[in-house]
Amino acid sequence: MLYFVGAGPGAVDLITMRGHKLLTEADKVIYAGSLVNPELLNYCKEGCEKLNSAHMTLEEVIEEVKKSELENKMTVRLHTGDSSIYGAIREQIDMLKSLNINFEVVPGVSSFCGAAASIGAEYTLPNVSQSVIITRMEGRTPVPERESIRSFAAHKATMVLFLSSGLTEELSKELIAGGYEPETPVAVVYKATWPDEKIFKCTISTLPSVMKENNINKTALILVGYFLGDEYERSELYNPTFTHEFRKGIE
Incomplete structure (x- = not known):
């Protein structure tokens, strides 16, 4: 199984609880080089294999995932921020599908x-x-x-x-x-x-x-x-004169 995990924007405590859990369980972590805070790798268990994808091609990344699958190991693909924004995950997903490798996307804080x-x-x-x-x-x-x-x-x-x-x-x-x-x-x-x-x-x-x-x-x-800037209008949601489903406004 491969998990795409959003590492968050940088601070190590801004990874999601789900992402943190998967990092602690992973047998192999393929992380996005200098974009991911390396301190996040401290969450990994002893013996976890850690690979920097900055030095790898797409094909090399997928080859590492294939190796893990053959050995019945779990892999985390650790992307910066949230992987849906400039994360280049679509090409990885398409290759995984062609190889019948299961995957799950775990969102992160962009x-x-x-x-x-x-x-x-x-x-x-x-x-x-x-x-x-x-x-x-x-x-x-x-x-x-x-x-x-x-x-x-x-x-x-x-x-x-x-x-x-x-x-x-x-x-x-x-x-x-x-x-x-x-x-x-x-x-x-x-x-x-x-x-x-x-x-x-x-x-x-x-x-x-x-x-x-x-x-x-x-x-x-x-x-x-x-x-x-400094100019804007007040939100109607908390305006005392505004009526909505949960509150009647003051007339």
Whole structure:
């Protein structure tokens, strides 16, 4: 059996209880290199085989899983954050299905959730933004034209950018060209929830210089939007005049 486990954003105590249990029981753990906090491996039992997938191809990962299956051993594939976001699990799942190897996906806390917690922010604020766009800049991995930063920027919704820290010159231009004002607030969260986490506040126009000055070019999330500002409307849910299923509002 193979379990895909989301390791959480970085802090060792932000893995789920289910994920922690599986780590303690695993015979083999194939973990996502520098993206996963190595202290999580301390949860593994004595004798557990630990492999860093940063040095492996997809085929090599699957070969290790096959070996475990032949030996009736349980494997954990430990991914950073939640494996459903830029986790490259679909290709693994398809190969496992072709080999009739059973698997289960265990969700984790994504780094975009960890980043919001670190800065004390809410992505969805009444009359500011009710949508969150999770995306990335085009780099060596292409992005469909219909999902370009410029096209998404036209919505002026909250945007969370993964895998874009080394491309902020172009990112800034595309965000502004798409519709965001140059003074739109930005928060950069480097290694969210890790012990060496760093947070930088800036605007879209100053983003490239802030990244350069602080030598941030990887392992950071870029959060964009006016949810980082000070103006918003109060939620109706807790408004004393608002009636809903569980409470009658004051007239």
